[in-house]
Amino acid sequence: MRQPLSSARRHGGFTLLELMVVLALIVTLSAIAFATYQNTVQRGREAVLRENLFRMRDAIDQYYADKGKYPADLNELVAAGYMRRLPDDPMTQKNDSWQVVPAEPDPNNPSNEPGIYNVTSGSEALALDGTKYSDW
Numbered sequence: 405m406r407q408p409l410s411s412a413r414r415h416g417g418f419t420l421l422e423l424m425v426v427l428a429l430i431v432t433l434s435a436i437a438f439a440t441y442q443n444t445v446q447r448g449r450e451a452v453l454r455e456n457l458f459r460m461r462d463a464i465d466q467y468y469a470d471k472g473k474y475p476a477d478l479n480e481l482v483a484a485g486y487m488r489r490l491p492d493d494p495m496t497q498k499n500d501s502w503q504v505v506p507a508e509p510d511p512n513n514p515s516n517e518p519g520i521y522n523v524t525s526g527s528e529a530l531a532l533d534g535t536k537y538s539d540w
Contacts, residue, residue, distance in 0.1 A: 446532055449494040453525055456491040457540060460502070460523045463487050474507045474519025493525050495537050501526030503538060 460478070463486040467475050471484075481487045490499040507521035525537040 443532065450531055452494045453537065453540065456493070457523065457525070459491070460487070464520060464523070473516060474521055476517055476519055478502060478504065478520065478523065493527065495525050495527035495529060498526070 460481070463481045464475065467481060467484060467486050475481050475484070478490055482489055490502070492499045493501050503524045503526050504520045505522035505524065507518040509518050510516050525540060527537040529537055531537055531540075
């Protein structure tokens, strides 16, 4: 017995509606995966920034403990051997964009240059937690 033509055509492939539903699911899952990937990359860059800031601040503290004064600039840390090189700011992709915070002048020695007390990122962008990188 022969099947009706409409029934035979139905088993031959997918309908347009089925294909559209599958494509919509693929696009939705891809968008979620892309957003997750972007957040993961950003978290990695933030972790590198925190580590770079910690290392540079530690080098500044060691310099002060050894020499009794703060370095005049960040390159002095490299020249004195406290760091091999200045790390890149992962937010600006440059090693010359670090913002330095000068130390307070020493009241016992006013002729002495104050030097660098702290260092922050040169980026004004916002972190994932809503704070500015330059405030870290």
